[in-house]
Amino acid sequence: MWFSKPVDEVLDAFHVDQAHGLSSADARERMTKYGENKLKGKPEKSLAALFFSQLKDMLIYVLLGAAVITLVIGDYSDAIIILIVVLLNAIIGVVQEFKAEKAIEALQKLSVPRALVRRDGEVREIDSREIVPGDLVILDAGRLIPADLRLTESANLQVEESALTGESVPSEKKARDIYDDPKTPLGDQSNMAFMSTLATYGRGEGVAVATGMNTEIGKIAQVLDADDEDLTPLQKRLAALGKMLGYIAIAICAVIFVVALIQRRDLFEMFLTAISLAVAAIPEGLPAIVAIVLALGVTRMSRIHAIVKRLPAVETLGSVTIICSDKTGTLTRNRMTVVHTYVSGKFADVPEKGQAECDTQDMKELIRTFVLCSDATYESGEGTGDPTEVALVVLGEKYRIQKKKLATINERVAEKPFDSDRKLMSTLNKENGGFRVHTKGAIDSIMKIADSVRIEGKVVPLTEEIKADILRAAETMSDQALRVLGAAYKETEQILQPDEMEKGLTVLGLVGMMDPPRTEVKNAIQKAKNAGITCVMITGDHQRTAAAIAGELGIASSPEQAISGSEMDAVADEAFNEKVNHYRVFARVSPEHKVKIVRAFQSNGNIVSMTGDGVNDAPSLKRADIGVAMGITGTDVSKGASDMILTDDNFTTIVAAIEEGRNIYANIRKTVVFLLSCNLGEIVAIFASVLFFWPVPLMPTQILWINLITDTLPALALGVDPGDPEIMRRPPRSADEGFFAGGVAFRAILGGTLIGVLTLCAFYFGLNEHGYGLWSKNIPENTLTYAETMAFVVLAVSQLFYSLAMRHSLQSIFRIGLFSNRYLAGAIALGMLLQYAVISIPVLSGAFHVQMLTMSDWLVVIGLSLVPLAVSECVKAVMRMAFEKR
Template sequence: MWFLKTVDQLIEELGVDPRRGLSAAEVEVRLKKFGPNALKGKPKKSLLALFVAQLKDMLIYVLLAAAIVTIIIGEYTDAVIIVCVVLLNAVIGVFQEQKAGKALEALQQMTTPKALVRRDGEIREINAKDVVPGDVVILDAGRYIPADLRLTESANLQIEESALTGESVPSEKDASARIDDDQTPIGDQKNCAFMTTLVTYGRGEGIAVATGMATEMGKIAKELDADEETLTPLQKKLAELGKSLSVIALVICLVIFIVALIQRRNLFEMFLTAISLAVAAIPEGLPAIVAIVLALGVTRMSRIHAIVKRLPAVETLGAVSVICSDKTGTLTQNKMTVQKIYTFGHLRVVPQEGTATADPNEKELLTTLILCTDATYENGEGTGDPTEIALVALGEIYHLEKKKLVIGRERQAERPFDSDRKLMSTVNRHGKNFRVHTKGAIDNLLNHANRAWIDGKIVPLNEEIAADFLKAAEAMSDQALRVIGAAFKDTETTLAPEQMESDLILAGLVGMIDPPRLEVKDAIQDAKQAGITPVMITGDHQHTAAAIAIDLGIATSLEQSLSGREIDAMPEAEFYEKIDRYRVFARVSPEHKVKIVKAFQSQGKVVSMTGDGVNDAPSLKRADIGVAMGITGTDVSKGASDMILTDDNFTTIVAAVEEGRTIYHNIRKTVIFLLSCNFGEILAIFLPIVFFWPVPLLPTQILWINLITDSLPAIALGVDPGDKKVMQERPRDPKESFFAHGAAFQAIIGGLLIGVLTLLAFTYGLSTRGYGLYSSHIAAGALNEAETMAFVVLAVSQLFYSLSLRSQHESLLKKGLFSNFYLIGAVAVGILLQILVISLPFLARAFHVQPLNFREWLLVIIFALIPLLANESIKAIRRMKKER
């Protein structure tokens, strides 16, 4: 019942000094005692559980049943091979699941929520899971509450607690509130804050009283036992494809069995053949392989500073056609420096080195700007918002250090900045009375001011003076400077937040610049070349934003910019229709951001949107890809996003789009490869049975080929290095069929060649011994030799064919034969295993094969190379047509 206790009682009970926080040694002790601050999820599956899960498949059951029957009839070798294939398949499945799981686990670690705590007298940002009871936690707008807290300080603090209470309106909090009723519900505990709820306004401090499963959210978590396993849209699409192919394969297997019955073939052998073919033909491992490719791709993205939180985002990234980016920190360096100071009738350029002296008017302006900040700046290092750090650093140049200014001017109240008002205000002591200090957008300040500070006097703010300040602001904006205005007023009492920003005295303005990132220009050109439209969205002045956009190559003229006010004035239908004309949106609110996203989406565009604030959450959710800033972003924006940039850099978004395109292409290569192999295997079995030829492959051989030639090359294709030309293509249409641009044709031709060449090899093997396809009573030795040739051709042709699928357009030689060592390794291992199977006597006996002579090997290699060469020829013809 922490809400019943006073702050002093709490401090004594938890043994903590709120001014210093816990010591590092005490944290270690409490971490061991209470454990990590995390809700316990479902226990991870053991290796045995994962292994057993791989065996839960109808086809596996049928295979195991077939193995039992083979033992009963004395075919022990076949039984051993079937069991080995089943077990090896399960082991590969476990490896795949573990690999994907570890990749996603690593990403979850990267997206762990952070918490601001005071420890050893210093404020530190730590992982929320490291918070312990007794920790002093600092709260500000946009942060999730990391543990259950008893508040010790609060200033206009509001917390959204719908996750616990169901109440959508944020609760107002008061650290000093006294509660006497021990039955007070959570929603009325005004002096407490609870884990996973969200600070929407104001700031505060609290002491952690419960962590992990001891929190209110932990109590709820104990009652829940969710085990959700969500598939990405692509995985769902492929799972549906797999089901369709399964039905087709099973029908073919049934037909094979019926035809075999009519033809009076060996029924048990035909039963095994049909089941083996079903296992080979059904791509049951496709969703698993896609999951691995996605997970590994996401891990690669994390290395380029892009943390993808949701796997479907990877697919969407490849189709992005518009990138809406914030300016500050994303397109620019996020290192604001004040360049100019303006008081009425007087413009001064700020020295970039050394110090200077402020005149009385400038001193009043600078004092207001410095006191109305939460930033600190000492010894060249600052903490806080970059804009505010620049203002405090400006004070250092003019001998107005913040730590000296605040003596006797202690803050008494405040009204935090929000993106609708575009203002921030504080109430500080001023002698025996108080003074309100307000800073923000100059046009908004003019709406709240009725007086001006000119030459040490307060004068009425008339149209002429207002026009003068606006003209100065516009001149700075034209030079790509960000303009911040300042105003103040004196009062005899502290004021309520809504009373602070009225009847203000305008003091002046400053112009600052955040230089563009050096690498962003090239990234914007890359995006344009890839058919992606870069768009700047900012709260800055229209002229400032347009100047930087033109410099970066986003826009070509001021006419391509639009202000929030102009958006409001334009009818929605007209705005949606004209959206493609604009590249810069300035002075926008969060509502405008949502409107911009909707407008682009109405034109069929796939939109990526960046954001860092609490109010950016709606636009991040509305966008196809919401991108949060990892450095400056709030927990809310990170929670609403699909991707987090750990370096807050526009270049990373473009790199992530490139990676997304590569991953999609790789998945497509994998699918085409698997379908080609499956189709080839079905042809090689189905045609001989229909035409009453000898069957060229034994059930154990089919299972072996399926295991060796499917999994390894498929995964290797999934991690193929990106095509250098992937960013020269137009963005992919999300509605586009997976088999567009000749992919279906490629799969059919590949499968047809693999199947037909397997039958040709079998026919050749029979002919060398004087037999044909319709010969009766073929000798066992002749049949073994023909089956061996068919067996090797089927396996090796699939391995070689995988090499030609690395690019849909470029030749294998241009792509680089050894640029994917995983694939070369998979092909080499596959060929080596085939050689061992037919060369080692005990394996050869088990698989009913025999060694091949030099001439036969030469023919087998020639046959196996034909699908590869055919696909390369088709690509060459396409290139020639394109050049013409």
């Protein structure tokens, strides 16, 4: 019952000094004792459980039953081969599922929330899992509470606790409160902050009194053990496709069995053939392969500083048509530097390096207000906090007004934190026996609450003429692409409430600061344009400043493409929706405007990506098709509401992620078409032979073997195919576009039919060499085995070669490079080696009922196996010529 104890008693109980925090040694010792600060999730499946889950399939059960029957009748070789193939399929399935789970688990670890703690006397940012009981945790607006805390300090702190109490209205927190009643409800414990709740306003500090499953939220965390399946829309569509193909395959197998019954064939042999064909035809490994491709692709994206939190976002990335990006830190370097000041009606330049003296007392007062009205720090050349505030503290350093020293003399006693609607921040500091309010923010917001101005040491009324002069000065700076901030103050004899601070202020002056654009962003914007993607800038800066930077980056071509938040408010939603495609810059916007912008673009059929970093950005991030949070400056709220997190806060990373998303989708498409083509080839060969009363060209064990070597490594290798360099020169994929659009279905049918027909051709060639045909009776077993061997090789090797044709829908494999995908080249080489081993090693050849081919027949089967690849290349050439004529 920590809520009933005073702060000092709580600190003593955990043996922690409030000014120093825990030592690193103490933290390590407590981590060993209490474990990581995380909730227990659902237990991981053991390898044994994964293995047996691979066998939970009706067709596998039938196949195992067939193996038992073959054992009973004494056909041991076939039974052993069936069991080995089933075992290998299960092992491969386990490996695929295990890799997919580990890859996704690694991605989840990348997005663990961070927390600020005081250790060894300094503030550090660590993973929230590393917090231990006794840690001093620092809170600010937008940060998730990482553990149960007994607050030690609070300043206007408000916490949204709906995750725990169900109350949607944020609760006010006061560290000094103490409750004697041991039954005080959680929602009334104002001196406590609980894990998984959210700080929405103000700041505070608290000592961790419970972590992990010992927290209040941990006590109700059993719901997290639910084993719910999280499939992407694509995976769901493919799973449905797999079921549909399964029904078709079973129907075909039933037809085969009925036809065989009518034709009085060996029923047991045809039963095994039908079941083997069903197992081969159904792409049961497809969902697992897609999961691996998605997970590996997302892992690659994390290496380029884009952490995808939700796999469906990968599919959506390829369809993005609009990128709405914040300016500061994303399009720019986020290294603000004050370059000009405006005090007493005069501009002055700030030296780039070295130190300077304040020319006037007015200049000194302006800088003092900016330094005191900030939460940033700057020591030993390193700054922490908001880049804008860091720039103001650095300004003080240049004029020998040090933040640390000044804050000690003029202690802060109250504050009104920055709010995106007010665009202001105010603090109340001690000053010469009294108090002084220091306010900074947008100059137009300051003008609304000020009634006087300081000019040459005197406070005079703020007339319309002086106001116009100040606003002209702000516009002059804005035209130079500078961000303008104003400062104001007022004296008071008593401590004011936050609502009383921002009234009757005295204007001190302005500063103009520059955050230069990132050098690489201009090329990224052009790359996005080439890909049919429109880039839009959203900023809280002045309209002139924003338009100047947008023009420099190539986002906007004229000032008319910029609109302010106030102008947006003056336009009805329907009218704004009609005009929104004209604008490229949205200045002076609030978080509510962001939602309006997203809706407007979406109403025109666009797929919108939106960036954000603040608490109030959550609605627009959720509303956007792809919400992108900033990893460095972003709050935990924005990260929680987003689909993707940029660990470098760089616009270029968004474009790179879109490119990667397009390539991932393209690779999945290649894999699916390849698998369907291979399966169709097997069905065509078997079904045609049964239907026309020909000898069946393949044994059941041979079908299973081919399924094993073609449906695993080549399919996975296609899934990690290197990116198409031309993919960002094509327009975005329509969100309504079917998976088999653009001739994909035709390619699958053409490839599969060719593979099946050529398998039958090889079978016929083998029979014809020995003087027999497809309708011949009483074919010698040796001749039949030889023909089956040729069909066996062609069916397997043609599929391996055909995987090369799948790498691009238009470009020739020779232009792409035969060995540019080393994994695919290795998979083809390994598949051919295994196929040769089955034929050449006596033990294996006897088991699979095959025999060694002559050199001339090897040339024939290799030639036939190359035909699907060659035909595909010819089709591509025709398509390229047709494309070039457009």
